[in-house]
Amino acid sequence: MTDIRAKLRGFVLEELVYCEDPDTFSDDEDLLEAGLDSLGIMRLIMFAEREFGITLPDTEIEPDMVRNFNALTGWIESHRQ
Amino acid sequence: MQLLEDFLANLSSHPRSCCLVEGGLRLSYREVAEKAGGVARQLLTLTLPEGYPVAVALPRGIDATCAVLGILASGRCYLPLDLKAPRLRQRWILEDSRAVAVIGHAPWNDLTLPWITIDTISPTPLEPLPLEMENLAAILYTSGSTGTPKGVALSHRAIHAFSDWAKELVSLGPEDRIAAIAPLHFDLSTFDLFSSLSSGASIHFLPEGLTIAPSHLTAWLSDTAITGFYSVPSLLSFWSWKGNLSASPLPDLRFLLFAGETFPTARLRQLAGYLPHTRLYNLYGPTETNVCCHWPVERETLDSDHPIPIGYPACGDRLYIAPRHNELWVQGPTLASGYWQQGQLHPFLNEEGWYQTGDRVGRNDQGEYVYRGRLDRMLKVSGHRVEPAEIEAALLSLPQVIECAVVGIEDWEGIRPAAAVVMQQDEAIPTIRALLKRTLPTYMLPSTIRRLDSLPRLSNGKPDLVSIQAILTR
Structure with missing residues (x-):
């Protein structure tokens, strides 16, 4: 879980969302408000599927799943089991 | 009419x-x-x-x-x-x-x-x-x-x-x-x-x-x-x-x-x-x-x-x-x-x-x-026109940035702008990102910003964009 969270944080905060300080960006901070857009989400899903060897079902892809790192990590984790 | x-x-x-x-x-x-x-x-x-x-x-x-x-x-x-x-x-x-x-x-x-x-x-x-x-x-x-x-x-x-x-x-x-x-x-x-x-x-x-x-x-x-x-x-x-x-x-x-x-x-x-x-x-x-x-x-x-x-x-x-x-x-x-x-x-x-x-x-x-x-450096990012020169101007307006070059890097999901910057000592990339975000729309923000000691240059003195692109793609 920690590993997944760290990888997701690394990718999103390095490549998809601009923030003042990645270390203090909290896990419940709103990623969509921070600038994660549709192209970013597409890249994020590609990254997650490749990195964690999972397939994320079409019908689950919606704003609430990628709203913040807590939601995102939980969603990815639920497909690894 | x-x-x-x-x-x-x-x-x-x-x-x-x-x-x-x-x-x-x-x-x-x-x-x-x-x-x-x-x-x-x-x-x-x-x-x-x-x-x-x-x-x-x-x-x-x-x-x-x-x-x-x-x-x-x-x-x-x-x-x-x-x-x-x-x-x-x-x-x-x-x-x-x-x-x-x-x-x-x-x-x-x-x-x-x-x-x-x-x-x-x-x-x-x-x-x-x-x-x-x-x-x-x-x-x-x-x-x-x-x-x-x-x-x-x-x-x-x-x-x-x-x-x-x-x-x-x-x-x-x-x-x-x-x-x-x-x-x-x-x-x-x-x-x-x-x-x-x-x-x-x-x-x-x-x-x-x-x-x-x-x-x-x-x-x-x-x-x-x-x-x-x-x-x-x-x-x-x-x-x-x-x-x-x-x-x-x-x-x-x-x-x-x-x-x-x-x-x-x-x-x-x-x-x-x-x-x-x-x-x-x-x-x-x-x-x-x-x-x-x-x-x-x-x-x-x-x-x-x-x-x-x-x-x-x-x-x-x-x-x-x-x-x-x-x-x-x-x-x-x-x-x-x-x-x-x-x-x-x-x-x-x-x-x-x-x-x-x-x-x-x-x-x-x-x-x-x-x-x-393209004949020039213009990029298309999700349908948006992105001129690297505009991102460079935004970077150069920051006192922390001494020189910079922006290129497009391409991977499986398309083209994105990326920047190589030469900066004053002790400046962190996240600071640059945060400042850029105040002036540029999201699709123009470089997905990668890499700090270099100096920009590779061609014999005519212009930035060597091919080398810079190779560095940023790595």
Whole structure:
């Protein structure tokens, strides 16, 4: 879980969302408000599927799943089991 | 004769027909005309200097559309602001354009321009002022190669030439239900607004959030019985990949138009497979020409992974491949009137009367035009024009940055800008990112920023962009 969270944080905060300080960006901070857009989400899903060897079902892809790192990590984790 | 003429004809023949739908709100042609009439009247009661645009600070939707129609009816041109861009950039555009008023919801603080609050407009019959087709209708700001955004000024004639051609291309009629997805500052929106309203169709504004929920987008298109829409390949790729299209055929969807960047052939093949009865069209043209070339997708040619062609001339435009660099030159009715900078129109045609696109093109064995790349450094990021020089100017305006170079890096999901920077000691990249975010829209923010001790340079002293690209791709 920690590993997944760290990888997701690394990718999103390095490549998809601009923030003042990645270390203090909290896990419940709103990623969509921070600038994660549709192209970013597409890249994020590609990254997650490749990195964690999972397939994320079409019908689950919606704003609430990628709203913040807590939601995102939980969603990815639920497909690894 | 002007852009609103066909809308007015539909208004008088079918005033009660459905015109605009947004969420639970549905307005008839008459209701839309009356709201636009209220905007026009309010603009006419203000004594504003002639010859300058009125800005629209509203998101895509009923209010914004009524504002646009009202501005046009008052004899002025509209300037749509990108509300997702930083406020600094929006203010810069307001100043550069010399906009004389803004239409929006709550007024911005510290803005001295007259502000029209759309929510308090009272319905008034729409009586557009007579206009010439060469009068300006819209100014769309895009990224500029000189380091600042530049406005592309479109006349009534230019927008009409495209919207009327597109209407014929897809045989738009009163039964059509068009999904509006593009923001107003994107030239794709001229189809949504003017092709639809001039054919008596209804426009259905995509609810917020659906572009990031592809299967919900599919469900909405199905429930709303959308018959056609116009979007960018990156959004359609995501939709095709994760839109649950295999489980939900869209029998009402007659056509799909796309433009703004090259559609990867494999993804287009997948989409075409899911939508066997939908006519697909690749439209091509920089904002300066709107659409000047088009390719009705021939499904049988998608089996190979060759890039799809841009096809044949469109909208009555003439195309010419200048031998020197195989650059595409364009002449014809869809051409913009020029660039709008510091409140003035600057023509952009060359001495022979052509617009030089900066795109390299060729012809394939079938005689179709094929896009082969740019002559300059301009990038297309999800359909947005991105000039590396503008990102460099933003970086260099930061005291921490000594020198920099921006290039495009390409991977499996498209092209993104990336920057190499040489900085003062002790400055962190996140600080640079945070500062850039205050001035540049999201699609212009470099996805990678790498600190170098110095920029690799060519023997003539210019930055070696090929080496820099290699460093940033690593």
